[in-house]
Amino acid sequence: MIPKTFQIFGETYKIKQVLKVNKDGRWGEHDPNGNIIRIKKDLNEEQKEQAYYHEMIHAILTNLSYDKLNTDEEFVDRFAKALHQILKTSK
Numbered sequence: 001m002i003p004k005t006f007q008i009f010g011e012t013y014k015i016k017q018v019l020k021v022n023k024d025g026r027w028g029e030h031d032p033n034g035n036i037i038r039i040k041k042d043l044n045e046e047q048k049e050q051a052y053y054h055e056m057i058h059a060i061l062t063n064l065s066y067d068k069l070n071t072d073e074e075f076v077d078r079f080a081k082a083l084h085q086i087l088k089t090s091k
Helices: 045-063 073-089
Strands: 005-008 011-018 028-031 036-040
Touching: 005 045, 011 045, 028 045, 036 045, 045 073
Parallel strands: 011 036
Antiparallel strands: 005 011, 028 036
């Protein structure tokens, strides 16, 4: 499930499903200036969820000022996949 909004540290982020993100080949993007996460609309649900978690991790790291980790796409992707699996399989 992809929410429409979430809050972190008092900041509200909007999640938009769009036809195209700004960077080719990406499933999503995080816009820290506008507090927006964009997810490609034409992905399947599993891909949308993974993209959402990936971009949400970027939002968290931005708000924590962990700039080095935030630019480590491999770390962000692995962390997001782990979180996604935990939340999908929790009973």
